[in-house]
Amino acid sequence: MSETFKTKVLIIGSGPAGYTAAIYAARANLEPLQVLGREPGGQLTITTDVENYPGFADPIQGPWLMEQMKAQAEHVGTKTVHDMIVDIDLSKRPFIAKGESGNTYIGETVIISTGAKARWLGVTGEDEYRGFGASACATCDGFFYKNQHVAVIGGGNSAVEEALFLTNFASKVTLIHRRDELRAEKIAQDRLFAHEKVEVIWDSVVEEMVGTTNEHGVKSLTGLKLNNVKTNEKSTLDVDGVFIAIGHDPATELFKGKLDMDKEGYIIKAPDSTATKIAGVYAAGDVTDKVYRQAVTAAGMGCMAALEADRFLAEHGVSESSKAA
Ligand code: NDP
Numbered sequence: 001m002s003e004t005f006k007t008k009v010l011i012i013g014s015g016p017a018g019y020t021a022a023i024y025a026a027r028a029n030l031e032p033l034q035v036l037g038r039e040p041g042g043q044l045t046i047t048t049d050v051e052n053y054p055g056f057a058d059p060i061q062g063p064w065l066m067e068q069m070k071a072q073a074e075h076v077g078t079k080t081v082h083d084m085i086v087d088i089d090l091s092k093r094p095f096i097a098k099g100e101s102g103n104t105y106i107g108e109t110v111i112i113s114t115g116a117k118a119r120w121l122g123v124t125g126e127d128e129y130r131g132f133g134a135s136a137c138a139t140c141d142g143f144f145y146k147n148q149h150v151a152v153i154g155g156g157n158s159a160v161e162e163a164l165f166l167t168n169f170a171s172k173v174t175l176i177h178r179r180d181e182l183r184a185e186k187i188a189q190d191r192l193f194a195h196e197k198v199e200v201i202w203d204s205v206v207e208e209m210v211g212t213t214n215e216h217g218v219k220s221l222t223g224l225k226l227n228n229v230k231t232n233e234k235s236t237l238d239v240d241g242v243f244i245a246i247g248h249d250p251a252t253e254l255f256k257g258k259l260d261m262d263k264e265g266y267i268i269k270a271p272d273s274t275a276t277k278i279a280g281v282y283a284a285g286d287v288t289d290k291v292y293r294q295a296v297t298a299a300g301m302g303c304m305a306a307l308e309a310d311r312f313l314a315e316h317g318v319s320e321s322s323k324a325a
Contacts, residue, residue: 002102005081007033008318009309010097010107012085013251015042016295017285018113019069020302021309025111026077028310033079035097035105040082041066042115043286044295051143053295065295081105090258090278093319108318109280109309112259112267113302114251116286116293120244121153125209125221129242133221134209136244138162139294147171148240151224153206159245160184160192166243167197174237176201178229201237203230209242250287259283266290274305280312 009025009032011018018034025032039045044062051059074080083099090110097105118136120126126134135141138152142165150170152163155177161184163175175192180202182189192198208225223238252265259276260268267283269275274282282305285298 002104004104004106005033005079006094006106006322007031007079008108008313009033009111009306010095010105010109011035011078011111011113012088012097013037013042013113013115013285013287014040014070014080015044015066015113015115015285015298016069017115017287017298017302017305018042018111019066019073020299021111021113021282021284021306022073022078022080022302023069023076024303024306025309026073028306029077030306030310030313031077031079032306033081033105033107034073035081035083035085035099036070037114038084040070043117049144050140050295052140085254088254088258090255090281093280094322095281106322108322109282109312111274111302111305111309112255112276112281112283112287113285113298113305114254114287115298116248116250116266116290118244118248119246121206121246123206123208125211126244129209129211129219129221132219133211133239133241134244135241137293138165138243138245141241141243142166142169145170145241149174149238150241150243151176151237151239152243152245153177154245154247155179155182155184156245156247157184157188158247160188162243162245163192163198164188164195167195170197170241172199173197174199174201174239176204176206176224176226176237178205179203180230201226204228206242207234210236248286248290248293250290252287264290274301274308280309280316282308 011034014036049059211221284301284305
């Protein structure tokens with residue numbers, strides 16, 4: 001049977017931004033309710049070793065980190081619900097969201113932390129070697145490729161930034177782009193072309209990722225099958241790792257026409273704040289951030305959103321219709 005939940009702070013999404021917002025809101029006695037979404041834990045649940053989340057001297061596992069965040073949020077008083085929000089009315093307070101379960105969630109404030117997803121190529125072998133040589137985050141995984149040869153796919157600012165970042169570890173970085181010019185900013189391109197460790201393969205697409213499996217059953221990527229789209233020439237490039245940097249898609253479909261977004265669909269928030277254009281609605285983490293995209297920056301924004309929601313409720317109280325109910 002469907003239920004109706006009322007809360008002062010409705011948190012949508014369960015990555016580091018959502019859980020951190022939940023922890024702060026719960027500790028402010030706001031009794032938050034967090035709707036976890038279809039993939040609780042978000043992008044970190046598909047990574048392995050995490051070495052850049054502060055507080056852990058030894059590498060930790062992404063899925064474990066997210067379980068800990070969930071447990072911490074619950075221990076301090078967050079109610080978590082396994083559901084997926086499929087509709088939301090932000091036209092007036094309280095805000096009303098519908099879950100695919102049929103449940104209704106009524107929030108005096110809303111914190112949107114639905115995240116973003118890295119785009120993948122969708123080629124043969126990609127799923128098999130994801131986490132075993134194929135990655136969509138150089139900042140997260142670059143460190144594991146010391147003195148090795150890695151490839152980066154893409155021609156935008158992310159690809160160029162990731163390629164340059166990877167030169168800090170790798171012995172060689174090959175950027176593979178499907179056209180004969182990059183779309184990254186000129187200054188970044190100049191730095192890329194000037195770097196002695198970087199080589200660019202133009203007009204080429206990856207058709208397949210190939211690799212081996214050792215005696216313990218552990219897979220590792222060994223190469224990429226390429227096709228030159230102009231000459232149709234096929235080749236194989238031996239690499240130890242490949243970083244896909246062809247863009248991200250923020251999970252903002254639900255908010256189209258309701259909140260301001262940039263042309264790529266990221267929610268626009270006020271500077272130095274997580275406030276959206278609707279008072280009482282906040283956006284935190286990758287759903288609003290296409291530059292940093294780190295667990296720790298998302299967590300920081302989750303904290304900001306909860307503090308801002310708390311301040312908003314202190315100033316405005318609960319809505320008239322909630323008082324009457
Ligand atoms: P972009 O959309 O800018 O670039 C994506 C790149 O991937 C393009 O070169 C595109 O090729 C290529 N691509 C897309 N799909 C495929 C595919 N299926 N196969 C092969 N190649 C593909 O994404 P970014 O993540 O680089 O950047 C997103 C936004 O964030 C941009 O506005 C960017 O400027 C910004 N950004 C800013 C940074 C900064 O200011 N420091 C850092 C990182 C990002 P093609 O060019 O042919 O379309």
